[in-house]
Amino acid sequence: MRTKNAKRITSGESAHMGKVKESGCAVCGAGPYVDAHHIKQGAHFTTVGLCKQCHTGPMGIHGDKTMWRIHKMEEIDALNETLRRIYE
Ligand SMILES: [Zn+2]
């Protein structure tokens, strides 16, 4: 549900997240089509490309983070990897 303070998503944010969603999983490399995980709610430029397993799966960032430990990744590393995949 949209709260009173929630800002409408801009075209720039939307375009960026489109690239994130085509950049593959920053943790395990699966893809190319993945979710855009928000490190901070409402901050659309700091989103990370994550497959279902590394995102909402039981071993994902919203679960027990097993996939993240296996690949020795934290959110800031995954953000760097997402941006590298988009720009390199
Ligand atoms: Zn993954």
Ligand SMILES: [Zn+2]
């Ligand atoms: Zn998420």
